[in-house]
Amino acid sequence: MKLDVLGLLGACSYALDCVEAELVHVTDKHAKRVAYMSVCVAEQMGIQGESLQDLTACALLHDNALTQYIQEELHSDTTDISKLEEPLQLGLHCSLGERNIQDLPFQTDIRNVILYHHENADGSGPFGKKWTEIPLFARIIHLCDLLDLTCCTGTLTSDTWKKVKDFLQAVNGSVVDEVCIEAFLQVFSEENFLLLGGDDLENCLWSKVPRIKQNLSFEQIKSLAKFLPGS
Ligand SMILES: [Fe+2]
Ligand SMILES: [Fe+2]
Structure with a gap:
């Protein structure tokens, strides 16, 4: 059977975005912005085709285990992460997230991408x-995730772009590696960074990464079905 896997995962990321917006107070469309930035950086580095599609899926789903982690590991309800008594253990949410996506029908080797999305350089x-x-x-998702959390907290303006540049300077070589930062600065200017705040973001993403239908086996469809409601 042929299915639009990226489209399905993109729809699923809507739900994740809403949850994350409530839990960690990022503005909505967090995953979409992280995916769009990641794709632009990766393209700049020469990534294309199936690899770019798999990167998009990973970026859309990078925080897929956030609610599950809070419910299963912290035994808390998930109404507001700021009220949790224990600090968020990033490693655990990464391990759960990696496990959740391991049977999804990726086309390339994406092992450890979700697992290491909070590792510092x-x-x-x-x-x-x-x-x-x-x-x-x-590494690319880590950079774009941090940028979105740190700089995209309200309406995007020229000040946001200044914040981005200051942030990149502060984390260069310690939190984020130079190679990713250099690619980011080559591909983004103030003008195209501010497009991230537009209503057209999702169309911009799909124009860079076409949603080609994949031929899936019965087992792959079962894995996909298992993932979707559990997210
Ligand atoms: Fe995360
Ligand atoms: Fe995130």
Whole structure:
């Protein structure tokens, strides 16, 4: 059977965006902005085709285990993360997220992308991995996730772009590796960064990453069905 896997996962990420907006107070469309930025950076690095589609799926689903982590590990309700007594353990949400997506019908090797999406370039992240040990897609998603959380908190303006540049300077080499930052700065200017705040974001994403229908086996469809309601 042929299915639009990216379209389905994109729809699923709507729900994740709403949950994350409530829990960690990011503005909505967080995953879409992270996906769009990640795709632009990856394209700049020469990534294309099926790899770009898989990166998009990973970026859309990078926080797929956030509610599950809070409910299962912290035994809390998920109404507001700021009221949790325990600090959020990023590593655990990464492990759960990696496990959840492992049977999805990816077309390339995306092992450890979700697992290491909070690793810092200098090894100070949850699993202590240095940037040379982290898959490229995890490094790109880490950069774009942090940028969105730190800089895209309200309406995007020229000040937002200044914040982005200051942030990149502050984290260069320690939190995020230079290679990703350099690609980001090559592809983004103030003008196209501000497009992230527009209503057309999703169309911009799908124009870069066409949603081609994939031929799936029965087992792959079963895995997809298992993932969707559990997210
Ligand atoms: Fe995360
Ligand atoms: Fe995130």
